[in-house]
Amino acid sequence: MNIKITKTLTPKAIPTDESALGFGRIFSDHMFIMNYKADKGWYDPRIVPFGDISLSPAAMVLHYSQTIFEGLKAYRTQTSGSSDGGKIQLFRARDNFKRMNLSARRMVIPEIPEDIAIEALKELIKLDREWVPKSDGASLYIRPFIFAADPFIGVRPGSEYMFVIITSPSGPYYATGLNPVGIYVEENYVRAVKGGTGYTKTGGNYAASLAGQVEAQKHNLAQVLWLDGIERKYIEEVGAMNIFFVINNEIITPELQGSVLEGITRKSVLELCRKWDMKVTERKISIQEIADAYKNGTLQEVFGTGTAAVISPVGFLKWGELAMEINNNKIGEISAKLYQTLTGIQYGKIVDDMGWTMEVCD
Ligand code: PLP
Ligand code: COI
Numbered sequence: 600m601n602i603k604i605t606k607t608l609t610p611k612a613i614p615t616d617e618s619a620l621g622f623g624r625i626f627s628d629h630m631f632i633m634n635y636k637a638d639k640g641w642y643d644p645r646i647v648p649f650g651d652i653s654l655s656p657a658a659m660v661l662h663y664s665q666t667i668f669e670g671l672k673a674y675r676t677q678t679s680g681s682s683d684g685g686k687i688q689l690f691r692a693r694d695n696f697k698r699m700n701l702s703a704r705r706m707v708i709p710e711i712p713e714d715i716a717i718e719a720l721k722e723l724i725k726l727d728r729e730w731v732p733k734s735d736g737a738s739l740y741i742r743p744f745i746f747a748a749d750p751f752i753g754v755r756p757g758s759e760y761m762f763v764i765i766t767s768p769s770g771p772y773y774a775t776g777l778n779p780v781g782i783y784v785e786e787n788y789v790r791a792v793k794g795g796t797g798y799t800k801t802g803g804n805y806a807a808s809l810a811g812q813v814e815a816q817k818h819n820l821a822q823v824l825w826l827d828g829i830e831r832k833y834i835e836e837v838g839a840m841n842i843f844f845v846i847n848n849e850i851i852t853p854e855l856q857g858s859v860l861e862g863i864t865r866k867s868v869l870e871l872c873r874k875w876d877m878k879v880t881e882r883k884i885s886i887q888e889i890a891d892a893y894k895n896g897t898l899q900e901v902f903g904t905g906t907a908a909v910i911s912p913v914g915f916l917k918w919g920e921l922a923m924e925i926n927n928n929k930i931g932e933i934s935a936k937l938y939q940t941l942t943g944i945q946y947g948k949i950v951d952d953m954g955w956t957m958e959v960c961d
Contacts, residue, residue, distance in 0.1 A: 600644050601796035602631075602722050607648035613768075615891075617734040620770040622907065625840045627730035627766045630642045634748075635709050635760040644715075644762075646723055649765065655750035659757045664803045668744035671863075671904045673724050673766075673959060675731050676947025685961045687724060687731050687739075690945050691907075692717055694712055694863045696744070699743060700821040702799035707756040708745050716743065716762075717957075723764055732768050735946065738777070740769040740907065772839070773821055777938065779914025779928050780903070782837060783815035784886055785823045786919065790858075792828035797835070797858035798939065804885045808838050818917060822903075824886075828858065832885050840903030840911060841865035845933055846892045848899070850879040864904035868937055870953065886918055893923045900931030909939040 608629045614620060626649050633644040660666045671692055676685035695715040703710045718923050720741065724731070731739040743764045747757025773780055776945065788811045791797025796804055811823040827833040836842055841853045841862040850872050855861050872879040892898035893916075901913035914928035925931075930938075943949030944956065 600718055602719065603643075603645040604644065604722075604726065606726070609648075609808075610720035613729055617737045617768075617770065618738055620732065620768055621774075622769045622772045623740060623742075623767050625768055627727040627768065629727050630766075631719045631764040632761075632909045633711075633762045634720070635762070637758040641709070641711060641715070641762070644719060646726060648914060648956075652761070652763070654778060657750035658746075658748050659751055660748065660792035660948055661746075661872055662752065663754055664801070664806070665706055665708065665757055666744060666802045667699060667706055667708055668742060668802070669695045669699045670800075671741045671743075672769075672945070673731050673739040673741060674945045674947070675733050677735065681812070685947060686961050687728055688851055688945075688947065689957045689959060691863050691867070691955050692720065692957055694866070695743075698800065698861065698863070699745070702801060703745065705796055705799045708747070709760060711745070711762060720764055721959050723766065727766060728960060730766065730768050732770075733822050736942075737768065737770050738945075740767045741765075742767065769907075770912060772905070773911060775821075777910075777912070777930060779912040779925070779930060780822060781818075781820040781915035781917070782822050782824045782903075783811075783818050783820040784916060784918040785811040785814065785825055786831060787811075788814075789828035789831070790823075790825040793857045795858065798860055800860065805838075810862060811944045812838060820915070820917060824916065825913070826886060832887070833883050834886055834889070835859050836862075837903045840908050841906035842913075843868065843900075843902050843904065844889060844892075844898065845900035845931065847897045848878060850877055850933065851884050852879075852881055853884055854881040860904075862904055864906060864909065864941070867941060867953075867955065868904050868910075871937060871940060874953075883939065889916070890923070893921075893925075898923070898925060900934055901925050902931070902934040902937070909941060910934050934950050
């Protein structure tokens with residue numbers, strides 16, 4: 600692929616206080632863009648200064664939400680033991696672009712070969728390498744997305760699309776960092792149903808989740824735990840994470856049935872736990888089973904998994920009138936081990952014997 604590069608003439612100051620990055624607020628100097636037309640396929644791959652893009656007010660995405668996205672991170676390795684050097688690497692990037700194509704098929708969006716997307720991303724990161732944070736816990740969050748851009752008000756799949764990658768130096772997703780978060784079990788709204796789009800990363804899933812999130816915030820809780828859309832009984836996932844429970848030393852996560860996103864962190868956790876010979880199960884699990892385990896003292900740990908959040912211990916779960924404090928609102932042993940191992944591999948502090956990392960540049 601021949602990527603045309605136009606460098607910014609007005610580089611921005613790169614944040615020096617990495618402890619104050621927050622999540623998703625600051626953007627690096629450049630972005631990758633590629634266009635699609637039905638009669639041309641994908642064309643004009645380019646890296647340009649980060650900035651506004653112009654769209655017709657009739658652009659189809661603005662009306663009918665035909666859009667998909669991904670979320671992954673670039674890390675600066677710390678093998679040298681110092682925090683100011685190392686290489687830049689990606690974590691399971693190919694899986695993200697595979698999932699982007701899975702989302703594309705469901706949303707009738709043209710696919711992008713994974714190798715092309717990875718090449719585009721690597722070129723972008725190489726150019727903006729100074730934007731990859733250097734400190735532990737901080738990384739370059741990467742947001743690839745595709746949307747329908749045709750100016751047309753009828754309902755049909757678009758015939759013109761844009762693929763864009765933007766990057767954002769970021770710290771922890773939750774302001775609380777690795778401290779446990781509180782979660783609200785939503786009983787009125789549902790996020791997804793089987794046959795719908797729950798297994799994809801499409802904007803509409805997140806728009807549909809906002810009312811629940813507002814409800815959670817009213818209770819001073821960070822996120823929503825979604826139940827299945829039919830019986831409102833079985834646990835699905837959290838707003839931006841998959842969810843795991845440890846009951847009687849069994850690690851349980853809801854099975855994938857089409858309404859839950861197959862998280863790459865979820866998959867990594869399952870693979871690690873199986874490698875460690877832990878008892879791990881993907882199955883239906885009801886909120887009642889969690890409440891029962893809480894009451895009889897066998898609920899040991901709850902944690903969420905996601906690229907942005909890594910491993911996020913859940914210290915508090917509110918289901919109707921039942922307020923469950925988990926593991927004294929402290930991070931559990933298994934959550935901590937998973938966090939150390941995953942971030943250890945991501946930051947190059949632990950040898951990657953799983954083949955999960957991909958080097959980008961020095
Ligand atoms: N579930 C939802 C709804 C998400 O938005 C995310 C974040 O991407 C996840 C789960 C976790 O997926 P991953 O581990 O691939 O980041
Ligand atoms: C991620 O974990 O990468 C996400 O996409 C979560 C969220 C910001 C939507």
